[in-house]
Amino acid sequence: MDNMQILEPARPVRGGYKVDVSRGERNGRVSSEWFNRPDDERYLSLDDLWASVKARSERSTSRIVETAKIHVEASRDNAERLQLILPKANAPLAPTHWAFGQLASLVGAPASYLRQLPAPLAGINLQYGLSGHRAEQIKTFETEDGRTELRAVTGPDYGRIYDHELVEAVQRIAGNGTGDTRWKVPGTLDWSTGVYNPDVDITRDTTTLYASDRDVFLFLVDDHNPIEAGKLPDGSPDLYFRGFYCWNSEVGAKTLGIASFYLRAVCQNRNIWGQEEFQEITIRHSKYAASRFAHEAAPALTRFANSSPSGFINGIKAARQQIVARTDEDRETFLRKRGFSKLEAGKIIDKVLVEEGHPPESIFDFVQGITRLARDKTQQDTRLELEGKAKKLLERAG
Known part of the structure; x- marks a missing residue:
């Protein structure tokens, strides 16, 4: 992990920061992850997480094999306890739940159906599919x-980005992720x-x-370095x-994304x-x-x-300063020209009136009403x- 660019953390502020979460968007992506992760998938630091996925990668190998030379063995009642014998392999491979689904998909067999079959029947179906696989090759x-697990089955051109590589990229800017930066x-x-x-203490319940x-x-x-971009209706700072x-998924379960x-x-x-200014790669x-990752x-x-937040701050300020409507007729016309129905326009105007204490006038007002x-x-x-x-609308104002 070279080229570390660690930024020192700011001194904490006692009691925290007053914020207005009625503005902007709600994003539930992290909450979904938090809700569905068992304890053994939760880590308290980037160092611990990196050590786990790095050790796993060091015990892993990949190879390209001809599907016609793969032999399926079924010696147990559970279809997912099938074993694969690969050419020149030292031991049979036990596919994980995920790899079993990938393998079934590659040969055109529904995994949910195969899982319901006795192991010998599931094995026969997989063997038949492998023998007639048109692509001829797969990457394992x-x-x-403790045993050799088959964690992924993909096409031969699958470009693997290891999980530890993404974690290392984050560590270059975030250190341990616990407040040391x-x-x-x-x-x-x-x-x-x-x-x-x-x-807040980092625990199994609070970690992300x-x-x-x-x-x-x-x-x-x-979150120790708040950004002020304008004022709230009561005159207090609007903090971000x-x-x-x-x-990432090194086994093909999802793309890599930031x-x-x-x-x-x-x-x-x-x-x-x-949430404001969401960008995704x-x-x-x-x-x-x-x-591409590198x-x-x-x-x-x-x-x-x-980066400096100046561009974001200037964009918010420009949206606040750009007055586009001064009368009710102006407001409805502005929204209708941008594809909103008369009913939607009325609701947007009411949202701003109730929560901001005045009817929408600026670009920023309308943006807040639409997101609400x-x-x-x-x-x-x-x-x-x-x-x-x-x-x-906000981008055009900037």
Whole structure:
């Protein structure tokens, strides 16, 4: 792990920061991860997480084999206890649940159906599919862990980015992720006071550093360094923090991705509140994926970590200063020209009036009204469409 660019953390502020989470968007991606991860997939530091996935990669090997030369053995009742005999392999391979599904998919057999069959029948189906596999070759990913596990089965051109490589890229800017740099596991929002406290103990329940046998997911924030971008209706500062999350699967369960944004708070359930300026990079594990990660994704993460928030602040200020409507007729016309129905326009105006204490006048007012309307939508496509319109409006103001 060379070229470390560690930024010193700021001194903590007692009691935390008063924030207004009624503004901006809510992002539930991290909360979904938090809710679904068992304890053995939760890590308390980047060092511990890296050590786990690095050790796993060092016990792993990959090879390209001809599918016609793979032999399926079925000696138990459970279909997923099948073993594969590969050419020149020292021992049979036991496919993981994930690899079994990949293998079934590659040969055109429904995994859910095979799992219901007795092992001998499932083995016969897989063997038949392998013998007639048109692609002729597959790439295996095997890990020694007391027994040799088959962790992934992909096409021969699969471009693997190891989980530890992503963790190392994060460590270059975040150190251990526990507060030794400005980037750390987030604090929590106190809903009773509206105060976001960045100084919360990192436990299995609060951590946002996750790794399983098929993926990694990391979420860190710079929450000791608030960014002021304008004022709230009561005259207090409208505070933001920088944040990012990233993910990868070295076994093909998902793409590699990095998302960066500004946020106002993170709650106990790890929902992101008051999100603005969401940006995302994804890389498919195609033939040149490793090169794209090295030359595109990892540098982008470093740039965001070291960048000045001045562009974001100036964009918010420009949106606040750009007055586009002074009468009710102006407001409705402004929204209708941007694709909102008369009913939607009325709801957006009402949202701003209730929560800001005045009807929308500036670009920023309309953006806040649109994002608040989006929160009320239960259908994801509708919500994302509204959030997209709000984002475009804000970008044009900047």
